[in-house]
Amino acid sequence: MRIRRADAHIHLFRNGYNKATRKNMKDRCSEVQTYEQFLNTHNISAALVIGYEAENIDPTNNNYIRELAIDRPWIHSLAFHPAAFPPTLPWLAERFDEGHLGLALYVLDQDAAKKIAEWPKDIWNKLDRRGAIVSINAKSVAMPLLRSVLDTAQNVTFLFSHLGLPGKHSIAPPTKIVEEKLANLLALAQCSNAWVKISGLYAVSEPHNAWPQPAANPFIEVVLKGFGNQRCVWGSDFSPALEFISFEQTIDFPVPPSLDEDAFQNIMGQNLFGLLSRAKEF
Secondary structure: OOOOEEEEEEOOOOOOOOHHHHHOOHHHOOHHHHHHHHHHHOOEEEEEEEOOOOOOOOOOHHHHHHHHHOOOOOEEEEEEOOOOOOOOHHHHHHHHHHOOOEEEEEEOOHHHHHHHHOOOHHHHHHHHHOOOEEEEEEOHHHHHHHHHHHHHOOOOEEEEOHHHOOOOEOOOOOHHHHHHHOHHHHHHHHOOOEEEEEOOHHHHEOOOOOOOOHHHHHHHHHHHHHHOHHHEEEOOOEOHHHHOOOHHHHHOOOOOOOOOHHHHHHHHHHHHHHHHHHHHHO
16 A cells, blocks of 8 residues: 655755755756655655754745745645744744744754743743644753743644754664663653654764664664654655655665554654644644
C-alpha cells in the first residue's frame, strides 16, 4: 500500500538555502519547484514550512512562504519570530490572518529559553486560543525552562525538531547514554502537547553524509518509547538536508523493528494531517 505522507519540517527560501543545496536542486529549479517534484513521486500531500529569517538567508521569509501558499494548498506554514523579544498581539494577529498556523522558534541556549518563558501571558493565551502549532529547535539545556510555557498553553502543540538536537555521533551510542542525552526532552513527554519530529537525522551522524544514519537508530527508538508513535512526526528538513543526503534518504530512515505498519503510517503522515486539521478548526 502506498503511504500518504505529510512532511513536518521543510524550508523554502526565495534564493535557496546555500550554494551547496542550490547545486542539488533538480534541473536547476527553485526550491519550491524542486519540492513539488517530490510531492507526486513520494505521495506527499502536505508540508509544514518552517519560517526562518535569521542569518540573512531570507529576511522576508514569512511573507515569501505565504506568497507561495496562495496557489499551493499543500503548504502549511509557521512564522519565524526571534526568541529574544516577544511578538506583539497585532503582529500575531497579522500572521494568523496571512494564514500561518503558529510560530517557528529557535531556542538554542538557556538565555533564549528564559526569554521565551518570560514572554507575556497574553501572547501564549492568544496562541492557545488559536490552537497554534509551535515548532521549536531547542537544545537540551533550554528544555527545562520551556516547561512552564507548555503548561501555560495547553492547546498549543509544540513540535520539538530534529530529535531534540542530541548532537553528532560517529557510532550508535548505548541506550543508557542516549537516554541521558535526551533526558530533558523525555521529561517533557509528560506534557500531552509536546511532540517530536523525527527529522534532521543527518545532523546526528558523523559524518553528516553517512547513510542510513546508523547513529540515529537508538535516538529514534528512545524518542518513540518516550512519546509513542502518536506524538512523533516525520520531517525531511528540505532543503538544508540536501547539502549532505538525497531527499529519498530523508524518507528512508532507520525504522525500529517494533514499529508496525499502522504506527509507521502515523509518523509518516497521519499524525500531522490530524494536527493541521485541528489547527484550522480553531
